[in-house]
Amino acid sequence: xxxxxxxxxxxxxxxxxxxxxxxxxxxxxxxxxxxxxxxxxxxxxxxxxxxxxxxxxxxxxxxxxxxxxxxxxxxxxxxxxxxxxxxxxxxxxxxxxxxxxxxxxxxxxxxxxxxxxxxxxxxxxxxxxxxxxxxxxxxxxxxxxxxxxxxxxxxxxxxxxxxxxxxxxxxxxxxxxxxxxxxxxxxxxxxxxxxxxxx
Numbered sequence: 581x582x583x584x585x586x587x588x589x590x591x592x593x594x595x596x597x598x599x600x601x602x603x604x605x606x607x608x609x610x611x612x613x614x615x616x617x618x619x620x621x622x623x624x625x626x627x628x629x630x631x632x633x634x635x636x637x638x639x640x641x642x643x644x645x646x647x648x649x650x651x652x653x654x655x656x657x658x659x660x661x662x663x664x665x666x667x668x669x670x671x672x673x674x675x676x677x678x679x680x681x682x683x684x685x686x687x688x689x690x691x692x693x694x695x696x697x698x699x700x701x702x703x704x705x706x707x708x709x710x711x712x713x714x715x716x717x718x719x720x721x722x723x724x725x726x727x728x729x730x731x732x733x734x735x736x737x738x739x740x741x742x743x744x745x746x747x748x749x750x751x752x753x754x755x756x757x758x759x760x761x762x763x764x765x766x767x768x769x770x771x772x773x774x775x776x777x778x779x
Contacts (some may be wrong), residue, residue: 600648608648612641616659619665626669637669701747717756724752 588596588610599607624633641659644651668714714722714729722740727738728749735749742749 598658600644601651603648608641608645611657616641619661621667622662623665623677627672633670636672637665638663641670691771712757714756717759721752721756721759725756726747728753 588606591599591607591610593611593614596607596611600611619637619640620633623636624630627633627636646731714725716724724738724742724744727733727741728735733741735753736748738744739746744752
């Protein structure tokens with residue numbers, strides 16, 4: 581196996597990509613070994629999250645393999661990889677921004693104070709749907725999320741109160757946001773467009 585892989589060490593990126601297109605797993609493994617580390621560091625530098633950076637790069641390589649027959653060797657394959665990582669990083673940052681606005685806006689929803697106008701009726705309906713979905717979250721995740729949303733506690737404060745690690749608290753909040761974004765996708769974007777809740 582080492583002798584086989586040693587043969588690929590002498591190949592440049594374009595030669596390896598050409599082999600990958602025909603389904604050569606050894607060539608793919610060599611590209612993976614050659615670039616995973618530097619691409620991970622590039623992603624981590626922007627995201628500051630080891631798991632997200634690792635997942636991002638692994639998903640990129642998974643995508644490359646699944647679309648290998650459509651790969652078009654470029655004169656600088658490393659630039660192609662860096663650009664792909666950068667675009668995926670920007671997508672994650674954009675999603676984080678939406679999540680941040682979602683989380684920070686939720687405490688402002690006051691169902692009892694909503695008047696019966698068309699605009700505020702939409703706000704009330706959206707708030708009720710959001711609250712219903714929050715209540716349907718797994719118990720521990722809901723408890724962490726509500727301490728963050730309603731009590732405005734920091735991750736450190738929540739961790740101390742519930743005897744959890746800060747990473748566990750962070751994971752619960754991220755998981756809650758992921759579930760809520762999936763369940764409320766349509767309503768969330770209606771809220772964004774109308775300005776009923778989000779802005």
